Every structure is written in structure tokens, then in C-alpha cells.
Amino acid sequence: MAENTGGGGRGESAGDKAREEFFSEAQEIVDGLSRDLLALDDVCRRGGSDAELVNDVFRAVHTLKGLSGLFGAAMMSGLSHELENLLDDLRLGRIELTAQVLDLLFQSVELYGRILAAAKGDAPEPAPEVKALLAALGQVAQQKGGGGGSVVAQYELDPGLLGVLTEYEEHRLRTNLQAGLSLYRMRVQFQLATIDSALDDLKSKTRPHGEIITFLPTGEGGDSESVELEILVASRENLGVLKGAVAGPNISVEEVRRRDGGPNPAASIPPPPFEDAARRDASDPYSVSISPPTTSGGDALLDEINAASGGASRTSAPPPAPSFPPGPGAAQPGTFPPMGLPGMPLPGMGANANANANVSGNQRELTLRSVTQTVRVDIRKLDHLMNIVGELAIVRGVVARLSERVRLDPDLKEIAPDLHRLHRSFDRHLAQMQNGILEVRMVPLGQVFDKLARIVRQISREHDKQVNLVITGAETEIDKLIVEELSDPLMHMIRNAIDHGIEDKDERMRVGKPPVGTIALNAFQKGNHVVLEIEDDGKGMDPAVIIAAAIRKGLVSESEAREMSHKEILTLVFQPGFTTRDDVTSLSGRGVGMDIVKTNISKLGGVVDITSDIGIGTKMTITLPITLAIISVLMLEVAGRTFCMPLASVEEAIVFDDAMIKTFEGREVMTQRGATLPIVRLAKLFHLEGWRPGVWINEAAATPKPPEVRPGRKAKSYCIVASVADRRVGFIVDRLVGQQDIVIKALGRSLKKARGLAGATELGDQRVGLVLDAAALINEVLASSPEGRIAGALEGPRSPKPASDVRGDGGML
């Protein structure tokens, strides 16, 4: 990555591992950032605010800045620096969170993504965009106003506690008090081993009632395995409610009183709006001092406290008004000695050093284990493991054959059962291992949905259309590699749905639809597939307009167009060259890059289908395999070669007889359960017709003869009915070999461009089986003339199909 050259030396010394961790951590943070922003956007649109979310966003950017600085990622570092300033102003209340500011934040998430992609070499660096964003961020920064005054001094707070608040926490404390909330102090005893979950529990109990300002270990009441925390909470509720909410054996709650014994604001005074805080402060008879905003350095709070408690010196003042209840095991009131004095010994840390030796091994293990529960794994390592599983599967096949031979050999009869058991056990464990690895590769689709939600927000703002994105099935899991490849096609489809599907507000009102459009994004698992539906309630696609455009583009002739079904017409939008941008804007259809969408989905082994009703909306359905790494296939033989048809695409295999063939419009078909099924001979498709059943012309020496093919006897053949979505084709093959799980390997250079082949796999006896790409084959067969235009696939790349070849298939579909 170009921007790394400056820090290259550092990166190297820190090691590639740290660098890889950097990328994946940065990506994770950016993903989290995106989620937080969407949540924040949601809160803002409902007129609320969420200080905690703003702070989470700040922390995320802060971490990104630190990381990118360490790893010499200059562009990311620069962006993070400016963003951090903006977010700091936001969380400290110096500027307001407006839709414009949110836009900038969303843009930055987008740019982070692109910078990371650039760093991996996937794309150029978005330098101009970053520059523009930095300028915009700079402008916002100039609008900043001052922070509020302070009321903190009115409360009986310990200077020791105030001394350890970060500036942000101090700001939150002040803001909450200005807003008229009451302040409470909780003391909670936690077991160190389980503190994380216990704390989460407490947080979720507290959150509905108020904001947690800080957690401070008191250094009291704990022992080597537990710790006492003092938690400062601002809340509108009274003490009883809060106590009830967090009630527990080791928790005490008390209100932090105002020095003058003034009224409890939460109980009586309605909270004044934030803007009034400063004014209220000035006129408040209880107010002791109004300090300037503490944006840099200084100990304004401590000064306030000291002023309030009679100007005692900061370092030696006793706590102004000790008011802590005696906690469990705590004897002294006024927990925190003033800063700078030597601290008291901590039971858990110093005095008990010997006692630590008694900690049982179990507990120690628990404590250490809780530090790391997840590991990041490079997906290439999983691929490597998967390849090994593939090799083992071959070994398994060999063992199976050996076992069979041993069983038949009278001399070896004794060991046959043992070998058989061994084989079974090996089989079972291998399957478990394979499933285990696959499981690790699975990630929830929610990852890509978050990104889409962002796009919807952005586009709907650009177009001034209100769109509600409704997501279901975000937890549906799919291969990580598929998820990564999905985001672009999905983005395209969503963009099209908003661009061309959803009408503007006035139009929607006119036709009696709700003013806010809806795009539903549904994901669910269906057998070995994951189905994704993108459904909008827009104006739908008009077949007449699509036909007109297709004819204008020369994709179909007028006479062909007349014969096309509704569905075929809609499918035209997937044709390369169907639309160009200038066309689309005047067109009620859609199709910006829909051919690319289709190609990308096909590469993942999936298909796209459209249904659309004028005035009601459009639904696109993507059907994808769950994983790319390993597939179950039906092994079959054609002309002495082994092919593999993905089992996911196989509906059934039927014994085939030439008498079953009918001809329909010059194409071979057969009737199957009352429906017409287009059929194609795989041998013809791949130009392997030199071979006739029983006669080996090529490779006669190299390829073992299949046992049931005997010269002179009429060989059976089979029809494999394959389907993708609702398209079905029968493939005629010579022999079925059986079912097997295979690890797909990429084809070599010479075959890479061959259509209809997804890859190759080793068969275990030094032979290679070609894996058929069912989706491509079916599409090709249905789209091309009966003469088998796919022919030649095995001979090398073929020229692109002329657009005029595209024609309807009568009523067959």
C-alpha cells in the first residue's frame, strides 16, 4: 500500500502478523462504527440523542487513529484525526449532532472501507474523496460553540473521584446535572473472575433508568478475588426506583446530595432544555461558580469543589463532605485520599501476595481464560485445512476400496471387519471435521446488510425519497467468501430499487401508497441454499417499456418480442448491453449493470430471478449455495470421462431411453410428469461424441472400462434432471458413478474460460473430474439454439454470444 512507505520500517519490525491483525481489527472497528452510526441515525430521527452511542463512535475512531498511526497508514490516520476532533466536540457537547454531521460520519465509514480495500490492493486510494471530506469536517469544526457551565460543585462529590474522571466523563456528569438529573452512587462488590458478565448485567439493569458516568475501583472491601467498584449514575428516577432496578446482595445505592441540601431535582423540577442550562446556572441562587469550559488542561472541577468547600488546598484537603456509607468491609468514610498522598495498601494487590499462592489451579485458569476467548483466523488457513480434508476424502475413498477388496479376499477375511470399522470411524470423523471447518467459515449475512442500510440511507437522502429498509434473516449464515462478494451486487440492486422502483413522495401519495417507500430485504436458508429477496413496493417494471428498449438496442427482434412471456421479458434486463445509464433514467425499468449483478451472482454459483407487477412493486430473488468450499456432487460418466454435477442442482436421475426423446421446435425434449423438459446430451455439449457406448476410441488404454458397459450389449443411459431456481434441463449421460463430497479446485489456465465448468476435483486414482457449473449450463442451454452452442467449451474460450441469439423458448419455461 502506497501510503505505507513512510512507516514501512516500523511495520516490518512489528511483524507481518501484527499488520494482518491491524487490517482485520480495523475492518471490524469500521463495521462496528457503521452499526453504531445507523443506530444513532435512528435515534436522531426520532428526535432523541444517545450520548453513549456518540461516545462509542468516538472510541472507535480514536482506536482507528491509534492503529493507523502505528501502522503508518497515513490516509486513514489523517481522516481519523479530523474525525476524532469532530466526535470529541460532539461528545463534549461543543457541536450539535445534525443530519449534516451524520452524513459526514457515514461518508467517513464509506471511505474507511475504501481505504482498507486500497490497502489490500483491491482498489485505488480514494484520495480526492478523503480530501473533500477533510475540508467538510474542517467547516463543521468552525461552527463549534462553547460547553455549558457547571453545577458539579453543588454536589457532595469527592475530589479524589473527580480527579480520575476523563474529560468526557466530566462533561457527561456536568450535562446530566445541568439537565436536572439526580446523581446516585452505587457500591458494588464484584468477583474478578466474573466481573465482565456481572458488569454487563448491571449495565443493562441501569441503562433504562439513567446514564453511568464512571466506574471506579475503590480499593476497599475487596480481597484477592473480588473488587469493589463505585459507580456514579445520573438518573431521572428517585432512589427507590433505582434501588429496585439494580437490587442485589452486594449492591448499595445512595443519592449524592447537594451541598446546600437543596431539593432533589429529579423529584420536583422538570428537566430544563440543555440550552437553558447556562442561563439557569447564572440565576441559580445555589450556584457557586460558573467555570469556563474545560477544553484543555487545568483542574476546573477540582477548583470548583475546592472553592465550594471553602477554598482548601487541592492536595491536602480532606474530602469535603464524606458521605459514603460504610461498605462491606470498609471502615473509613471518605474513600479516596487526596491525590498525591501515598495510597493505602490494597488487600487484593499487595498484602495478599502470599495468599495468591493458594488460589486453586481451576480459578487461575478461569481468570486467564477469560482474557482471550476468540481468535482471528486468516481465511486462507481455513482453505488450507479444507484442502487437507479434501485429500483425506480421497484417502477415505481408497480405504473404502481396499476394505471391499479385503472383504472379498478369503485369505484376509479375518481382518475385514476391523478394517471396515476403521473405515466407518474415519468416515464419521472426517465428516465432523469438515462440518467444523465449514462452520468456522460461516458468517451471518447481517455483516453485508449493515452496509446496505447505510447505502439506503445515503441514496434516499440523495434522491429525496423516503425509504424504509426492513431486514429479516440477518442472522442467516453463509460462507464468508460469498458474503464478501455479495455486497456489490446487492448494493446495485438496492440502488436500482430506490432509483427506479420507489416513486417520489408526491407520486406515491397520488396513487394511494404510503409516502414512505419500503424495501424488504429477506434472507433465509432453504436446503443447501441461502435465498435473498429484495422486494420494493415501487412502481414495478413495465414489460412494454423493457421490450421497447430491448428492440431499440437490437437485443431482440420485434417478432421475437411478440413470442416472449412476461418472465422472459423481465429477464431481458440481465442481458449485457440492455441498458446504459442515459437510457435508464428515462426508463421506468431498471437495469444499471444488472448483467454484472447476474454475472457476479453466477460466479458464486447462484441465480437471480425477477418478478414484478406494475404499480405494486418488484421482487428480485437471489439463490446462493451456502458454501463454496466443498460441495456434494453426483459423479457421472460421459464418453469415458468423469464429470461432477453439484448435487444441489440435481432434482433426480432417471433411466433414459432414446425412445423418450421428442422434438419440439427443433429441440430435443422429453415429457416428464406431464411437463416438457428440454434435454441435452452432455457428450454433444462438450464435443465428446466420437465415443459410442461400448467402444473406447480415445484413452482406451488409460481409462478403466466401466464394468456394466459390455460391447455388443445396448447400454443404458441416464437423464439427470438439473434445476436452478425454476429452470430445469435434463442432461443425458452414460453412467452414474455415485455421490461424493468434493473439494473444488480452480481450473487451469487453458480451461478457465470454458463455460459450463465450475472447476475440477481429484478423484483419487490420479484422475481428475470436471465439475459442471449447473447454473451456467442451464442458462446456456435454455438461451441457445438446439445445436448446442456451448460446444467447444472444452476446446478453449469461445467468442461471446451475439446478442441476437437471445430468444425466447416458447412456452417451455
Next chain:
Amino acid sequence: MVEDSASTRSFVRAILEDPASAAAMGALEVTEAQSGFDAMRLLPRARYDLIITDINMPDVNGLELIHFIRKSEHYRTTPLVIISTQATERDVERGKQLGADAYVPKPFSPEAMRETCARLLGSGNG
């Protein structure tokens, strides 16, 4: 080393376990804590010679951690370094008041980190 970013932890570990660091201050064994609580769990279990902490961390922040650490008999004078990209100088200033010995702003070079640690370990032991 108390730091909530795994990458930063890896980076600092790589620096401190580098032969150059070993040459400057002897071989170091680095223990990572990913939060203030982790640190509180780990600190009593060994005698650490040097503590490095971030400030901006969830739950128990770095300042609170320093406050806590300095109250302990064993860690009252242990060299303590703040690493942070924290924008506000005020928090770093607070950290120093609470007893931090040095502040290494992120992004730091391996040399800066190494020199700071070597300096503190040299004086702290004497």
C-alpha cells in the same frame, strides 16, 4: 500492557520483545491485559516491573486504573507509562498527577517506546 486494541498490543509486544529491546534493558516478558479489569485481575498475580496503559478504555478508564494501581503497596512506585492518542492534554496531565511516569503519544516509533521503557526501568530499579 493494558490496552483494548489487539493490534496495538501486538505492536507493543513486538517492540518490547525485539532483540533491540533485549539489548537495551534485558529480555522482557510482556503480559497483555485488554481492559482495566483484566489488569486488576492480573496485577496481583505477579510482580510487574513496568506498566503501560492506555487511557481511553471502556468501563474502568486508564486514569482510574492508575489511581487504583498507585494505591497498591507493591505498585506504588512501579514505572508507569501512558500510551494514548487522546486528544485532550488534560487527561494526560491528570494521569501524570495520578502517578504516571511518562507519556508516549500514539503513534509512537519503536525507538521512542524502547527508550522510554529503558529509561524508566533503569531508574526504577535503582
